[in-house]
Amino acid sequence: MQGFLNVNKPEGISSFEVIRKIKKLLPPKCKIGHLGTLDPLATGVLPIALGVGTRLISWITDHTKEYIATVALGATSDTLDACGSIVPTGRCDYNHDDLLKILAAYRGLIKQIPPMYSAVHHNGKRLYELARQGIETERKERTVKIYSLELTEAAKDCSGVYITLKVLCSPGTYIRTLCDDIGKDLGTGAYVSKLQRTRSGCFTIDNSSSLEELCRDAKNLSRYLLPLDCVLQDYQYIDLKMQADIDAISSGGFVLM
Numbered sequence: 129m130q131g132f133l134n135v136n137k138p139e140g141i142s143s144f145e146v147i148r149k150i151k152k153l154l155p156p157k158c159k160i161g162h163l164g165t166l167d168p169l170a171t172g173v174l175p176i177a178l179g180v181g182t183r184l185i186s187w188i189t190d191h192t193k194e195y196i197a198t199v200a201l202g203a204t205s206d207t208l209d210a211c212g213s214i215v216p217t218g219r220c221d222y223n224h225d226d227l228l229k230i231l232a233a234y235r236g237l238i239k240q241i242p243p244m245y246s247a248v249h250h251n252g253k254r255l256y257e258l259a260r261q262g263i264e265t266e267r268k269e270r271t272v273k274i275y276s277l278e279l280t281e282a283a284k285d286c287s288g289v290y291i292t293l294k295v296l297c298s299p300g301t302y303i304r305t306l307c308d309d310i311g312k313d314l315g316t317g318a319y320v321s322k323l324q325r326t327r328s329g330c331f332t333i334d335n336s337s338s339l340e341e342l343c344r345d346a347k348n349l350s351r352y353l354l355p356l357d358c359v360l361q362d363y364q365y366i367d368l369k370m371q372a373d374i375d376a377i378s379s380g381g382f383v384l385m
Contacts, residue, residue, distance in 0.1 A: 129154060129155060129158050129178050129179055129349070129350060129353070130178060130179035130180045130181055130353075130356060131178055131179070131181050131353035131354055131355055131356055131358075132175055132176065132177055132178065132181050132331070132353065132354040132355075132356075132358060132359065133150065133175070133176040133178065133337070133342065133349075133352055133353060133354070134173060134174075134175055134176075134331045134332075134335055134336040134337060134354060135150070135173075135174045135175070135176055135336060135337060135338075135339055135342065136171070136172060136173065136174075136333065136336035136337060136338045136339070137166050137170070137171055137172060137173075137174040137339065138171060138338070138339055138340070139168070139169060139170070139171045140168055140169075141168060142165075142168050143162055143165045143166050143174055146162070146174055146176075146339060147160060147161075147162055147176065149339060149343060150176060150339075150342065153342065153343065153346040153349055154178065154349075158178060158179055159177075159178070159179055159182045160176060160177070160178055160182065161176070161177045161182045161185060162174055162175065162176050162177070163175040163176075163177065163185060163188070163328060163329070163331075164193065164299065164328055166325060167209065167211075167304070167323070168211065169209050169210060169211050169320070169322075169323060170323040170324065170325060171323070171324045171325075172195075172323075172324040172325035172326055172333055172336075173325045173326065173327060173328045173331050173332065173333055173336055174325075174328075175328055175329070175331040178353070180356060181356055181359075184356060184359055184360065187359070187360065187363075188329060188359045188360075189362045189363075190329040190330055190359075190362065191298065191299040191329055192275065192296060192297070192298065192299075192327070192328075192329065193296070193297055193298075193299060193301065193325060193327065193328050194294070194295065194296045194297075194325070194326045194327035194328075195293075195294070195295045195297070195303050195323060195324065195325050195326065196280075196292065196293070196294055196295075196323070196324045196326055197292065197293045197294075197295060197303050197307055197320055197322070197323050197324075198290055198291075198292050198320070198321050198322035198323070199290060199291050199292070199293060199307045199310070199311070199318050199319070199320060199321065200288055200289070200290055200318065200319055200320075200321040201220050201222065201288070201289045201290065201291065201311060201314070201316040201317070201318050202216060202217055202218075202219060202220035202288055202289055202316050202317060203215060203216045203217055203288075203317055203318075203319060204217060204308070204311070204317040204318070204319060205319035207304070208302075208304035208305060208307070208308045208319055208320060209304050209319055209320040209321070209323070210319065210320065210321045210322075212319070214319065215317075217316060217317035219315060219316050219317070220284075220288065220289040220316055221289075221316075222289075222314050222315070222316055224282070226314065227279065227291070227314060228279065230310055230313045230314060231277050231278075231279060231293075231310070233313075234274055234277055234306065234309070234310065235274050235275075235276065235277050236273065236274060237271055237272075237273050238271070238272060238273075238274060239269045239270070239271055240269065240270055240271075240272055240301070240302055240305050240306070240309075241268075241269055241270075241305065242270065242302060242305070270300060272297060272298050272300050272301040272302075273297060273298040273301075274295065274296070274297050274298075274301070274306070275296040275297060275298075276294070276295070276296040277293060277294075277295055277296075278293065278294045278295075279291060279292070279293060280292045280293065280294050289316075290321065293307070296327075303320060303323060304319075304320050304323075307319065307320050329359065330358060330359060330361060331354075335354075337352050
């Protein structure tokens with residue numbers, strides 16, 4: 129089985145758990161890998177490579193990610209999302225114009241410090257493993273790019289004050305950190321209450337399949353496969369007509385054009 133599955137990850141399970149469930153549906157020894165981890169809280173696009181598709185991961189050029197984040201104002205979280213310990217700040221109100229100026233300041237190249245509750249390695253351990261032990265360690269800043277950052281909704285109800293952000297960003301961007309930083313600048317505090325990835329490179333939420341659907345229709349899994357070349361649309365195609373050239377490429381050689 130070769131190609132890519134575009135899985136719409138449900139909330140509450142890790143990316144590894146999704147891989148484990150999909151692996152049970154595959155033929156023995158079929159290679160499998162995913163393109164970008166999602167937090168357990170997050171839902172949405174989780175592309176999975178199967179068979180020869182795993183060899184193409186390093187050749188993918190479009191790594192942009194798009195997210196829809198619902199951000200709760202007036203509190204902070206040690207995990208920077210709704211899964212952590214929530215501490216109210218006592219301030220929910222904010223100035224709309226100030227918020228728009230803050231969002232504008234986060235567009236382009238920005239610096240981020242990975243959160244302690246993340247999968248980044250430190251001395252052979254994941255940061256979240258240290259965080260669960262109550263250990264906080266120094267993390268190196270990293271540069272990421274925010275291509276666009278839009279406020280799509282602002283709401284207030286009996287449960288609190290929320291804003292919804294649409295983010296297009298480079299890989300390695302922590303949306304939780306971005307929202308926490310925005311909350312600090314706004315003076316209210318903030319944490320991510322909901323997060324959906326709507327695009328990862330060429331994979332979009334519109335052409336994704338739910339994990340439940342894939343497991344239910346396991347005998348027909350191949351019908352959900354996207355072709356191997358779906359991730360290579362940025363490359364020039366060359367039509368080889370001579371059998372000698374086809375044989376050369378197939379055996380790892382090259383041809384002169």
